[in-house]
Amino acid sequence: MKKILTILFIGLLLCSCGRYKELNKEEKFKLLYEAEVLHKKEARKEVKEIYEKINKYIEKKDEDAIKEKEEYNKIVNFFKGQIIMYGIFLDGIKYPSTKEVMGKDGEIINTQFRLYHDSGKYYDYITDKLYTGLGTLRNWNGEIQKVIKFENGEIKDLIQNNSFDMNGNLLEEVYYENGDIIAVRKYNEKREIKEERYILERYKNGGVKKDYLVVNGNKKGKLREFNKNNVVIKEEEK
Numbered sequence: 001m002k003k004i005l006t007i008l009f010i011g012l013l014l015c016s017c018g019r020y021k022e023l024n025k026e027e028k029f030k031l032l033y034e035a036e037v038l039h040k041k042e043a044r045k046e047v048k049e050i051y052e053k054i055n056k057y058i059e060k061k062d063e064d065a066i067k068e069k070e071e072y073n074k075i076v077n078f079f080k081g082q083i084i085m086y087g088i089f090l091d092g093i094k095y096p097s098t099k100e101v102m103g104k105d106g107e108i109i110n111t112q113f114r115l116y117h118d119s120g121k122y123y124d125y126i127t128d129k130l131y132t133g134l135g136t137l138r139n140w141n142g143e144i145q146k147v148i149k150f151e152n153g154e155i156k157d158l159i160q161n162n163s164f165d166m167n168g169n170l171l172e173e174v175y176y177e178n179g180d181i182i183a184v185r186k187y188n189e190k191r192e193i194k195e196e197r198y199i200l201e202r203y204k205n206g207g208v209k210k211d212y213l214v215v216n217g218n219k220k221g222k223l224r225e226f227n228k229n230n231v232v233i234k235e236e237e238k
Helices: 002-017 025-037 041-059 063-086
Strands: 115-118 121-124 133-138 144-151 154-164 170-177 180-187 193-202 208-215 222-226 232-237
Touching: 025 041, 025 063, 041 063, 121 154
Parallel strands: none
Antiparallel strands: 115 121, 133 144, 144 154, 154 170, 170 180, 180 193, 193 208, 208 222, 222 232
């Protein structure tokens, strides 16, 4: 009897050792991002091995294997769509890092490869919940284009908005607080700051009352005061 049980146990081990590696949704998402978007060699190799094993069970009409493959395909199709929107045909394209895409516990995440838009709301692909937190939107060359604050799946505030020329060179960075511009940096073709402007005070109607302006990297700038018609009425070097 003991001999029969030993044979059965060994048989079970042999059957289970060839089964495909089962990953949760977050693990699948990370692996497929590195394989399909970043084209990391090790990730692509791991996906290939998993698919080969899953396919063997699919041939046997294994329902769990069929569902597993469907989950992989769904994530792959999501990434394919995001790649097209990101700028697949552009030279020098740089995708967000795995860390930024997989950010959690309050970390800033990349919106293009982590969130999906449905019925006017933004959802976290991994949790399928309405997203609350900060998200980046990147230019095709990997530079940050926008930083956005989300709350319950809706855009709450724009934190940062950058402008680029046709070649992807940074022209301007604009920073916001509660919808108002609080700082602006402008750059020249060498990516040197040619102008910095900080909004210090506003009128009730939103117009700028005081600002601080620095040009061409000077150590000193100008503290300026404006009237309600946006005309400088006082200027002091500081």
